[in-house]
């Protein structure tokens with residue numbers, strides 16, 4: 201996508217009116233990435249292009265490099281080789297503040313400073329939008345309250361983040377990322393610690409942000425069925441490589457699941473969404489029945 205569409209997809213409020221031109225949006229891609237910790241190379245020679253204006257889910261077994269890739273896309277980890285580009289520019293060359301207005305990340309296990317309240321944490325999401333001549337404003341105030349409302353955190357706004365339950369804390373961090381109002385949102389396991397109802401709330405919220413504000417979302421998810429339901433594009437990783445990517449119906453097949461997770465399964469059709477639904481087999485059950493035909497539908 202051309203870079204001049206980037207600013208056009210950044211509307212006023214976190215859940216503001218539906219925006220224009222679905223499918224347009226920031227162009228985030230990486231070429232020839234080598235990512236390592238000390239001498240340990242985790243990812244090598246990886247190319248990836250994130251579909252603009254869409255929701256992408258990254259799936260794969262523990263320790264395959266999902267968080268490492270996401271952190272590199274967000275410039276939290278400098279590549280040993282290769283380049284991450286946002287609208288054609290290397291992210292290494294984009295000033296920090298500008299990058300923070302365009303790309304937000306929820307890391308896997310964020311830690312808030314001791315005693316910091318929820319509302320102050322969420323308010324920090326606004327700092328990239330402030331300048332010496334324009335400090336806290338009513339639009340910041342609005343964005344914070346809207347983000348608290350959208351994540352059902354209003355009643356907990358004045359509690360300390362480090363005193364919340366895991367699920368409440370996760371929602372506080374999501375609220376911060378929402379308040380940051382970036383066209384690109386990277387989320388590392390946003391549903392971890394959440395009970396099922398809150399998992400669905402968060403995924404619905406992410407879908408709203410995508411559909412109504414055209415935000416490009418990349419999220420690491422463990423639940424393959426949720427990935428199939430909520431993502432337009434699925435990237436399956438194994439040992440630092442992308443082994444399959446595309447629509448959920450093309451990627452989440454019994455074969456890919458076996459290759460990526462070493463798990464035998466059947467793929468049925470989710471009765472609610474029509475997307476692929478994984479039924480694991482395991483060692484204590486027989487795979488006697490005829491496999492249910494996998495669906496090719498992605499919606």
Ligand SMILES: Nc1ncnc2c1ncn2[C@@H]1O[C@H](COP(=O)(O)OP(=O)(O)O)[C@@H](O)[C@H]1O
Nearest residue numbers: 237240242260261262263264265266267268269
């Ligand atoms: N800070 C770190 N220092 C050293 N090794 C790390 C660090 N973070 C991750 N790793 C290693 O990199 C590999 C990929 O980790 P990660 O990207 O976190 O996997 P995933 O998110 O897919 O579970 C793992 O082998 C992990 O042990």
Ligand SMILES: [Mg+2]
Nearest residue numbers: 266267268308
């Ligand atoms: Mg991880």
